[in-house]
Amino acid sequence: MSNNARFSAKKGNSNLASLVRHLSDSVYQDGTTIGKTMNITRGAVWKGIKKLQKYGIKIYSIKGKGYALAEPLILLDKKLIRKQVIHKSVILDIFESIGSTNDYLKNYFSFNKVRVCAVEHQAHGRGRFNRSWHSPFGQNIYLSCLYPFQKDLSELAGLSLVVSLAVIKTLKAYNLPAGLGVKWPNDVTYQAKKLAGCLIDVQAEANGTCSAIIGIGLNVNMLHDEKNEITQPWTSLRAILGAYVDRNLLCAALINNIVDYLQQFEKHSLSIFLAEWQQFDALYSRKVVLEINNNKLCGKAKGINEQGHLLIQLENGATQIFSSGDISLD
Ligand code: BTN
Numbered sequence: 001m002s003n004n005a006r007f008s009a010k011k012g013n014s015n016l017a018s019l020v021r022h023l024s025d026s027v028y029q030d031g032t033t034i035g036k037t038m039n040i041t042r043g044a045v046w047k048g049i050k051k052l053q054k055y056g057i058k059i060y061s062i063k064g065k066g067y068a069l070a071e072p073l074i075l076l077d078k079k080l081i082r083k084q085v086i087h088k089s090v091i092l093d094i095f096e097s098i099g100s101t102n103d104y105l106k107n108y109f110s111f112n113k114v115r116v117c118a119v120e121h122q123a124h125g126r127g128r129f130n131r132s133w134h135s136p137f138g139q140n141i142y143l144s145c146l147y148p149f150q151k152d153l154s155e156l157a158g159l160s161l162v163v164s165l166a167v168i169k170t171l172k173a174y175n176l177p178a179g180l181g182v183k184w185p186n187d188v189t190y191q192a193k194k195l196a197g198c199l200i201d202v203q204a205e206a207n208g209t210c211s212a213i214i215g216i217g218l219n220v221n222m223l224h225d226e227k228n229e230i231t232q233p234w235t236s237l238r239a240i241l242g243a244y245v246d247r248n249l250l251c252a253a254l255i256n257n258i259v260d261y262l263q264q265f266e267k268h269s270l271s272i273f274l275a276e277w278q279q280f281d282a283l284y285s286r287k288v289v290l291e292i293n294n295n296k297l298c299g300k301a302k303g304i305n306e307q308g309h310l311l312i313q314l315e316n317g318a319t320q321i322f323s324s325g326d327i328s329l330d
Contacts, residue, residue, distance in 0.1 A: 016096060016120075017075035019048040020138075023059070023067060030066035055097075055121060055137035072244040073138055076118060076251065084252030087259045090114045097121040097137070101144035102201050102215040108146050109203045109211050116255055118143040125217065128186075128199055129326060134229045139222040140236070141251055144215040147262050153202060153210040157323075158270030158308030160186035163198045163214050165276050166261035170254045171195070176240050181282025184301070184310045184327060188218075189282050192329060193235040195219055214258065220245050270308050277304060287330035288312065290322060298330060 022034045031042040031049075038045070049067055053059055058070035078094040085092070091113055098104050101117040103126075108115050122142050125133030135142050149156065164182045171180060171188070179191035188196035196218040204210045219236035221244055237245045264272060278284070283301035290297045290312060302311040302319060310322045 014078070016048060016051065017077055019045065020052070020069075020073050020075045023069050023073075025069040025072045028060075028062060028065040028068045030064075034066075052137075057137060074244075074246050074248070075120060075138055077248050080248045081118075081252045081255070084249060085255050087114070087256065090116055090255065090259060092255075093117040095119045097123060099124040100126050100215075101142055102126060102199060102213050105144050105146040105213045106201065109213075110205060111146070112148045113146075114148070114259060115146040116143065117146075118251055126199055126215070127197060127217070131231070132229070133197070133199075133217045134225060135217070136222060140220045141216065141218040141247055141254065143218075143251065143254065144213050145255070145258050145262075146211060146213050147259075148205075148209065148211045149262075149266055150209055151266060152208055153204045155269070156202060156210065156212060158273070159212060159214070159265065160198055160200055161277060161304070161308045162261050162265045162270065162273055163200070163216065163258065164188050164196070165273055165280070166257040167196050167198070167216060167218065167254065168276075168280055169257045169261070170250065171237070173253060174237060174241065174245075176237075179240075180280065182277060182280045183282050184304065185308070185324075190235050190240055192282070193233045195235055195237070195240075214262075216254070216258075218250075218254070220247050220250065271306060274304070274306070283310075283327065283329070288327050289330050290325045290327050292322065292325035301327075 018038060022038060023029060031045045035042045035045045049059055060068045060070060076094050082092055098119045100122050101119055104117050105115060119142050121137040122135035125135035125142060127133040164186045167188045168180060168182060181189045183189050186198040187194055196216060199215040201213040202210055219234060221238045222236045223239055281303060284303055286301055288301045299312040299314040302313050304310055305321060311319050312322060313319045
């Protein structure tokens with residue numbers, strides 16, 4: 001195991017989560033009272049407050065009155081998530097801050113166990129095409145699932161599509177107004193704005209099987225991108241619903257759906273998901289631009305084939321099949 005993993009594994013979030021539970025976004029609480037109820041010193045409360053502020057959490061402080069959160073905040077709670085996860089053999093790591101949940105799980109490649117890592121903050125969250133993934137503390141879901149497949153690496157075509165459908169299934173429970181869609185190969189969008197993305201790292205094992213690390217970034221409570229780090233149109237569940245969302249239930253539901261969908265994919269391959277993809281295909285019959293190997297191709301998206309490859313009807317009328325590329329609406 002790398003030093004990074006050993007170091008990060010110590011960084012549980014239970015103390016901070018407990019402090020956040022004792023703070024409120026409407027009533028000021030004084031440090032001494034918080035300390036007494038938490039059985040820690042006033043100095044330790046102050047240290048925790050400073051840490052949260054360092055992570056970018058806005059906390060008002062008034063002399064003689066105490067502290068109040070500027071916005072609602074509920075941190076991830078491992079016990080609560082654990083209770084709601086129906087796949088009891090899944091190993092669960094919840095950390096306060098880590099470089100990247102995908103990179104962390106690489107230390108467990110070849111372990112042959114399903115392992116999930118979810119964190120409050122990623123210092124080096126990674127997106128596709130070497131982009132970075134904005135991962136502000138306590139706002140969204142940054143989660144990776146290491147899944148050992150009894151399949152050869154060559155049989156994983158379509159995996160990213162299945163993962164986005166698992167995200168869609170999770171979001172459907174929130175009864176969003178119409179507009180939820182999948183954008184090939186693995187974005188989840190809401191009215192053409194990105195809500196979630198997925199990054200997959202794979203490793204072939206010596207016995208002909210393989211393992212995949214499936215990383216999901218889902219925008220949950222983020223309302224602003226203060227440093228303008230996000231380069232594409234985006235939205236969040238809170239922005240759509242107009243209400244703060246508890247990430248614990250969402251996180252557990254996401255784990256349940258991902259593991260369910262991966263088990264189905266392992267048994268039946270992509271074919272059983274094609275109808276579901278069609279139902280949510282945000283690109284179907286839309287004019288699109290595909291960027292591939294520094295070239296731009298324009299055409300009309302025509303859905304996917306059995307392997308999960310994208311069909312585009314080019315301007316000359318011919319339909320071409322693409323297995324990779326960065327696609328946007330024209
Ligand atoms: C993309 O749409 O570009 C993929 C974004 C994937 C982001 C997630 S957040 C959890 C996991 N850890 C990472 O470093 N990246 C993925």
